[in-house]
Amino acid sequence: MKIMVAIKRVIDYAVKIRVKPDKTGVVTQNVKMSMNPFCEIALEEALRIRESGLASEVVAVTMGPSQCLDTLRTGLAMGADRGIHVESTSALHPLHVAKILRNLVENEKPSLIILGKQAIDDDCNQTGQMVAGLLNWPQGTFASKVVLDKEKEEVTVDREVDDGIETVQLNLPAVITTDLRLNQPRYATLPNIMKAKSKPIKKFTPQELNVEIKPDLEIVEVTEPPKRKAGVMVSSVDELIHKLKNEAKVI
Amino acid sequence: MLKFRSIFSKSKSNNLFLLRSLTKSSTSPADAFSYSQNAFSFSKHSSLPAPASVSRVPLSRSFATDSEARDSIEYDVVVVGAGPAGLSAAIRLKQLCHQKGADLSVCVVEKGAEVGAHIISGNVFEPRALDELLPQWKQEEAPINTPVSSDKFWFLTKNRAISLPSPFHNKGNYVISLSQLVRWLGAKAEELGVEIYPGFAASEILYDANNKVIGIGTNDMGIAKDGSKKENFQPGVEVKGRITLLAEGCRGSLSEKIMGKYNLKEKGGAQHQTYALGIKEVWEIDEKKHQPGAVVHTLGWPLDHKTYGGSFLYHMKDNQISIGFVVALNYQNPFMNPYEEFQKFKHHPAIRPYLEGGTVIQYGARTLNEGGFQSIPYPVFPGGAIIGCSAGFLNVPKIKGTHTAMKSGMLAAEVTFGVLNEGLDMDMYWNALRNSWIWDELYKARNYRPAFEYGLIPGLALSGLEHYLLRGKHPFTLKHGKADHEATNAAQLHSPIHYPKADGVLSFDVPTSLHRSNTNHEHDQPPHLRLRDPKIPETVNLPVYAAPESRYCPARVYEYVADEHNQLKLQINAQNCLHCKACDIKDPKQNIEWTVPEGGGGPGYSVM
Numbered sequence: 001m002k003i004m005v006a007i008k009r010v011i012d013y014a015v016k017i018r019v020k021p022d023k024t025g026v027v028t029q030n031v032k033m034s035m036n037p038f039c040e041i042a043l044e045e046a047l048r049i050r051e052s053g054l055a056s057e058v059v060a061v062t063m064g065p066s067q068c069l070d071t072l073r074t075g076l077a078m079g080a081d082r083g084i085h086v087e088s089t090s091a092l093h094p095l096h097v098a099k100i101l102r103n104l105v106e107n108e109k110p111s112l113i114i115l116g117k118q119a120i121d122d123d124c125n126q127t128g129q130m131v132a133g134l135l136n137w138p139q140g141t142f143a144s145k146v147v148l149d150k151e152k153e154e155v156t157v158d159r160e161v162d163d164g165i166e167t168v169q170l171n172l173p174a175v176i177t178t179d180l181r182l183n184q185p186r187y188a189t190l191p192n193i194m195k196a197k198s199k200p201i202k203k204f205t206p207q208e209l210n211v212e213i214k215p216d217l218e219i220v221e222v223t224e225p226p227k228r229k230a231g232v233m234v235s236s237v238d239e240l241i242h243k244l245k246n247e248a249k250v251i
Numbered sequence: 252m253l254k255f256r257s258i259f260s261k262s263k264s265n266n267l268f269l270l271r272s273l274t275k276s277s278t279s280p281a282d283a284f285s286y287s288q289n290a291f292s293f294s295k296h297s298s299l300p301a302p303a304s305v306s307r308v309p310l311s312r313s314f315a316t317d318s319e320a321r322d323s324i325e326y327d328v329v330v331v332g333a334g335p336a337g338l339s340a341a342i343r344l345k346q347l348c349h350q351k352g353a354d355l356s357v358c359v360v361e362k363g364a365e366v367g368a369h370i371i372s373g374n375v376f377e378p379r380a381l382d383e384l385l386p387q388w389k390q391e392e393a394p395i396n397t398p399v400s401s402d403k404f405w406f407l408t409k410n411r412a413i414s415l416p417s418p419f420h421n422k423g424n425y426v427i428s429l430s431q432l433v434r435w436l437g438a439k440a441e442e443l444g445v446e447i448y449p450g451f452a453a454s455e456i457l458y459d460a461n462n463k464v465i466g467i468g469t470n471d472m473g474i475a476k477d478g479s480k481k482e483n484f485q486p487g488v489e490v491k492g493r494i495t496l497l498a499e500g501c502r503g504s505l506s507e508k509i510m511g512k513y514n515l516k517e518k519g520g521a522q523h524q525t526y527a528l529g530i531k532e533v534w535e536i537d538e539k540k541h542q543p544g545a546v547v548h549t550l551g552w553p554l555d556h557k558t559y560g561g562s563f564l565y566h567m568k569d570n571q572i573s574i575g576f577v578v579a580l581n582y583q584n585p586f587m588n589p590y591e592e593f594q595k596f597k598h599h600p601a602i603r604p605y606l607e608g609g610t611v612i613q614y615g616a617r618t619l620n621e622g623g624f625q626s627i628p629y630p631v632f633p634g635g636a637i638i639g640c641s642a643g644f645l646n647v648p649k650i651k652g653t654h655t656a657m658k659s660g661m662l663a664a665e666v667t668f669g670v671l672n673e674g675l676d677m678d679m680y681w682n683a684l685r686n687s688w689i690w691d692e693l694y695k696a697r698n699y700r701p702a703f704e705y706g707l708i709p710g711l712a713l714s715g716l717e718h719y720l721l722r723g724k725h726p727f728t729l730k731h732g733k734a735d736h737e738a739t740n741a742a743q744l745h746s747p748i749h750y751p752k753a754d755g756v757l758s759f760d761v762p763t764s765l766h767r768s769n770t771n772h773e774h775d776q777p778p779h780l781r782l783r784d785p786k787i788p789e790t791v792n793l794p795v796y797a798a799p800e801s802r803y804c805p806a807r808v809y810e811y812v813a814d815e816h817n818q819l820k821l822q823i824n825a826q827n828c829l830h831c832k833a834c835d836i837k838d839p840k841q842n843i844e845w846t847v848p849e850g851g852g853g854p855g856y857s858v859m
Contacts, residue, residue, distance in 0.1 A: 183482075189485050
């Protein structure tokens with residue numbers, strides 16, 4: 001059984017973000033990039049399934065400019081068997097990514113696609129759901145527990161929802177997106193980083209996969225959130241109501 | 252294809268033919284616990300509760316089951332630290348291999364998550380060593396493109412800036428970001444076949460049965476705060492080398508151990524090393540105020556006559572400036588707060604106009620050597636050598652150490668090549684240093700700093716004399732005063748210094764600044780700042796010295812917090828650490844030991 005994992009190269013979570021002076025986006029020059037934390041969790045889950053004997057191969061897929069190869073190599077160093085790099089210098093939105101993944105699935109035929117629930121740069125939380133929709137596969141999103149039953153070709157997923165935990169049972173092939181508490185990703189060790197240098201990476205372009213990258217979203221403006229104003233101490237409930245009514249105008 | 256000689260004690264393949272990729276690899280180990288910037292309201296920059304008292308935690312090695320053999324990888328040369336010295340050594344080694352048709356495997360381990368992540372410096376760069384190492388640096392687009400255009404030197408009083416003749420000769424030098432230059436050097440090294448592994452911290456030295464150094468061991472990863480193994484535990488790796496070069500920068504943790512073990516200071520007839528703490532910000536300023544290549548140094552306010560230090564303001568490109576403040580760590584007043592002095596300094600009427608209307612991009616801090624010639628230890632030990640600031644080649648009056656660090660790396664590489672290919676002796680490195688321009692330069696500069704032991708005015712007077720008349724040509728060599736940690740007076744001899752509150756525009760509080768350093772560590776790991784005696788903070792530091800560590804640490808790692816009995820107890824916020832080593836240097840009883848945390852943690856400098 002093959003598992004495909006989609007991983008994204010994003011600005012490292014510890015970096016202090018700055019908005020570009022022209023407000024078209026965020027400064028990415030000279031800024032540290034890393035694998036999206038939820039994608040690390042997705043890859044870790046795939047590796048654990050393979051190590052338990054239920055899968056034979058884990059393929060890591062990444063899309064973007066040539067620097068994405070660094071992220072892909074990290075994924076291979078964690079333990080993925082093969083890598084696929086879909087090279088594109090234009091901005092890729094979730095629908096593009098989902099279409100490319102769908103077309104890759106036709107060749108690779110995995111039984112499970114695991115993705116992070118969202119990327120920490122755009123916070124879209126859309127790609128996994130779109131892939132499932134395009135493929136007409138069942139989806140288990142916000143997974144905090146994944147249990148695979150290979151014989152019955154089912155996967156049971158605990159989902160973290162607003163009300164608590166929802167458990168769903170999906171027939172394979174299926175799409176799973178991972179949430180924070182699913183697992184703790186492993187470190188890439190030095191010997192594994194060295195071994196990863198010789199693992200195969202296949203390159204594609206979106207055109208080769210019959211996907212046209214036509215932007216259907218336009219970013220109009222990016223601004224920093226407004227600075228928090230200092231709080232004000234009030235001396236009585238009446239004063240609070242007065243302020244809420246007349247100054248903040250919320251009641 | 253270059254054959255990669257390695258022996259994995261547990262792997263299946265023994266001879267790996269590796270295709271050297273020409274792309275830069277910035278692999279970093281997956282962080283154990285990653286938080287989405289939005290999904291989690293975990294504020295990493297505020298003071299975090301840590302165990303109230305940190306007892307002495309043994310070396311992480313003993314937590315790995317000793318029965319579990321660690322993977323072992325062998326190279327010809329292992330370099331600890333991908334900084335100017337380490338990378339220059341690695342590059343020089345590969346150049347010699349290509350020249351002479353030899354083949355040596357070179358591995359550089361670096362504790363930062365990327366090459367350049369832990370590099371911070373002024374920096375007015377003298378290209379002397381780079382011209383020797385990579386003469387085509389301009390054609391190869393090294394990030395060196397802002398020549399020094401003006402050189403000012405001011406003596407500051409509270410309200411005025413008095414222009415003095417500049418003691419520096421910066422013509423032909425460049426204003427750069429050293430972090431950017433080191434990243435470029437890293438790419439050059441990888442092109443030549445050097446293997447660089449960022450995210451791996453060398454935490455111990457490996458010895459053979461004859462006490463010869465045979466390499467280093469990296470940290471175990473995935474150990475919890477209480478010492479137990481987490482589910483993603485990975486034992487460290489032994490990286491063995493026929494020669495090991497330590498290039499950890501100022502006050503390197505392994506270098507200090509080696510110097511102690513082999514008595515290298517006595518062997519070199521050296522005095523103790525003395526240090527300063529440099530705190531720096533990079534600002535993006537109003538382009539009308541930006542003068543690329545402008546260099547300003549100041550002395551005087553806000554420091555008093557007994558405290559050596561001053562500021563720098565360098566204009567880089569792209570409307571960015573580096574502004575920083577350096578305070579010698581032999582200051583006497585335990586209430587001194589170098590960070591707050593820096594914040595105060597930025598309000599001076601001659602300085603604030605540059606900053607008004609600008610924004611801070613990055614913040615950081617690092618200690619630097621001030622011992623110069625008198626403090627150079629014997630740099631060779633059985634099995635390797637110490638290069639760069641770990642030994643200490645910074646030219647204090649010039650306030651430049653990059654060129655000498657690089658040259659020391661190159662000399663070590665040349666001797667190492669001789670050792671491995673022609674059976675020469677590593678001790679020849681000492682001779683090579685003494686016959687080089689490093690020695691010449693440091694000898695001439697040797698008396699500037701020690702003269703300030705007598706005060707600011709005598710120091711300036713001697714500096715003038717040195718600069719215009721003597722130029723180092725005198726028979727005497729002044730000695731350093733007390734060691735930095737011994738210089739701190741008891742708190743009762745001084746009164747607290749009142750520092751103005753941060754205004755949020757020109758000056759900032761520590762947590763805000765710290766956030767701009769992009770620093771972070773995996774929080775669930777044993778604290779890397781170890782107390783040799785856990786009782787000393789509350790029995791000595793607090794009552795006698797009024798807890799100086801809560802003031803000199805530029806990252807607010809050390810805080811005294813009241814516990815449930817209303818007793819003040821030391822709290823160590825190890826996650827904030829900037830790896831500056833000030834605490835290791837300045838703690839009055841030398842009770843704080845800085846050890847290296849899990850690789851990949853620490854600051855994330857990119858334009859510093």
